[in-house]
Amino acid sequence: MTEKIQRILSDSKGARWTALFIVAFTMMTGYFITDVMSPLEVLLDKPVAAGGLGWTSDDYGFFAGSYGLINVFLLMLFFGGIILDKMGIRFTGIMACGLMVIGVFIKYYGVTGDFGDSRFTLSFVNFSLPMSAAVASLGFAIFGVGCEICGITVSKIITKWFTGHELALAMGIQVALARLGTAGAMMGALPFAKAFGGKVGAPVLLGLVLLVIGFLSFIVYTVMDKKLDKSVEEAKGEKEFEKEKETLDEETDDDFHFRDLKYIFSNPGFWCICLLCLLFYSGVFPFLKFATKLMIANYGVSEDMAGSIPSLIPFGTLLLTPLFGSLYDRIGKGATLMLIGSAMLAAVHFIFAIHILPYGWFAVIIMIILGVAFSLVPSAMWPSVPKIIPMKLLGSAYAIIFYIQNIGLALVPMFIGKVNGADPSYTTSMSIFCGFGVAAVVISLLLIAVDKKKHYGLQDANIKK
Numbered sequence: 001m002t003e004k005i006q007r008i009l010s011d012s013k014g015a016r017w018t019a020l021f022i023v024a025f026t027m028m029t030g031y032f033i034t035d036v037m038s039p040l041e042v043l044l045d046k047p048v049a050a051g052g053l054g055w056t057s058d059d060y061g062f063f064a065g066s067y068g069l070i071n072v073f074l075l076m077l078f079f080g081g082i083i084l085d086k087m088g089i090r091f092t093g094i095m096a097c098g099l100m101v102i103g104v105f106i107k108y109y110g111v112t113g114d115f116g117d118s119r120f121t122l123s124f125v126n127f128s129l130p131m132s133a134a135v136a137s138l139g140f141a142i143f144g145v146g147c148e149i150c151g152i153t154v155s156k157i158i159t160k161w162f163t164g165h166e167l168a169l170a171m172g173i174q175v176a177l178a179r180l181g182t183a184g185a186m187m188g189a190l191p192f193a194k195a196f197g198g199k200v201g202a203p204v205l206l207g208l209v210l211l212v213i214g215f216l217s218f219i220v221y222t223v224m225d226k227k228l229d230k231s232v233e234e235a236k237g238e239k240e241f242e243k244e245k246e247t248l249d250e251e252t253d254d255d256f257h258f259r260d261l262k263y264i265f266s267n268p269g270f271w272c273i274c275l276l277c278l279l280f281y282s283g284v285f286p287f288l289k290f291a292t293k294l295m296i297a298n299y300g301v302s303e304d305m306a307g308s309i310p311s312l313i314p315f316g317t318l319l320l321t322p323l324f325g326s327l328y329d330r331i332g333k334g335a336t337l338m339l340i341g342s343a344m345l346a347a348v349h350f351i352f353a354i355h356i357l358p359y360g361w362f363a364v365i366i367m368i369i370l371g372v373a374f375s376l377v378p379s380a381m382w383p384s385v386p387k388i389i390p391m392k393l394l395g396s397a398y399a400i401i402f403y404i405q406n407i408g409l410a411l412v413p414m415f416i417g418k419v420n421g422a423d424p425s426y427t428t429s430m431s432i433f434c435g436f437g438v439a440a441v442v443i444s445l446l447l448i449a450v451d452k453k454k455h456y457g458l459q460d461a462n463i464k465k
């Protein structure tokens with residue numbers, strides 16, 4: 001083995017952290033837009049004559065779930081992963097950012113356009129939505145494709161720069177910054193809309209402007225990405241590079257091949273992570289979409305404050321996700337962290353379901369606990385994937401995990417919207433969320449057992465001493 005004499009760009013601490021903050025900013029703007037309408041349900045369901053959009057809780061549930069519709073039913077995320085592994089980070093990232101911007105533009109038109117009483121109807125499946133909800137949902141679905149593909153691209157970027165360095169810490173910081181986007185949306189959207197006369201479009205427009213800045217910052221990143229690739233080539237040295245190219249031409253190591261996907265599909269650890277991701281995130285992201293109204297309805301919190309309480313969940317994760325990530329880097333115990341987080345998720349939703357919280361401030365404490373759970377699982381789950389799947393398949397692996405997760409992100413809000421229409425006390429919906437937590441605990445236990453058998457190293461530290 002030739003000794004590596006030349007350092008590559010990612011060996012520079014400054015360069016790799018700069019790259020991280022640039023792409024994390026792009027992702028943060030995407031997360032802001034994802035939840036910018038979550039605290040606005042109270043405005044959306046007001047009649048059109050009163051300045052609202054006249055959406056029912058069912059309409060809102062459909063809109064909230066539309067984020068994952070194209071990803072799931074047109075398999076876009078699956079293709080997104082293949083595009084990422086085949087076409088590379090720069091092409092895929094720019095494509096994803098472009099889709100996000102187009103999607104938000106359509107969504108903005110949906111919530112600001114004058115559609116009168118018109119409705120979008122598919123009579124053969126007995127489906128009908130106000131036209132504003134239909135257009136906004138179409139935009140949100142296109143945005144969802146871009147946001148998810150951007151997510152897998154960013155995960156691959158971080159793995160590219162941080163493998164052998166502070167991988168889990170870096171992923172934790174990226175997730176934390178993304179949560180800052182969610183928290184900003186949860187806290188700021190309703191007061192911002194009210195400051196503009198209760199106009200739903202105002203915070204969406206703000207998000208669109210932020211997203212365009214995020215897109216520009218990704219373009220800046222592509223310059224760094226090119227430089228990293230060049231430094232890797234140079235470090236390999238002319239001779240070694242040529243030798244490797246010859247081998248690559250004969251189809252080995254670094255190249256992506258469809259037949260390699262069987263390695264992913266036949267991996268039990270991978271399936272445990274997929275299921276855990278589906279269940280855990282089904283208990284968190286869809287919950288956030290309804291949490292503001294839950295605070296008003298069940299805990300008497302004022303409209304202006306109600307979005308701030310669920311925003312504690314993403315705020316709590318700001319410090320904790322990097323902290324737990326760094327713990328995983330240094331001490332290990334990734335699978336155990338996932339188990340503890342899942343158990344906390346189940347406990348929190350159980351408490352909401354049985355209504356034992358007489359005051360708003362109890363809800364605050366419970367939200368903080370949910371924030372801790374929401375730090376534990378992601379900080380251990382995402383850096384565990386590269387321990388199970390080789391780098392060349394990582395884009396596809398993250399894409400398949402996100403794909404399965406999107407089934408929950410699409411269908412759970414639609415279902416919960418219907419359930420809340422039928423049972424406005426939230427007992428049924430919170431029991432369903434609690435069920436996701438319990439199932440996540442079971443899968444975490446299974447993951448611990450599979451890891452023991454297959455020696456993935458999920459309980460080992462990431463930083464090798």
Ligand SMILES: NCCCC[C@H](N)C(=O)NCC(=O)O
Pocket residue numbers: 030031034147148151175178281285378402405
């Ligand atoms: N944009 C909000 C939903 C993003 C979901 C995404 N697939 C994901 O799981 N990202 C990692 C995370 O922990 O947020």
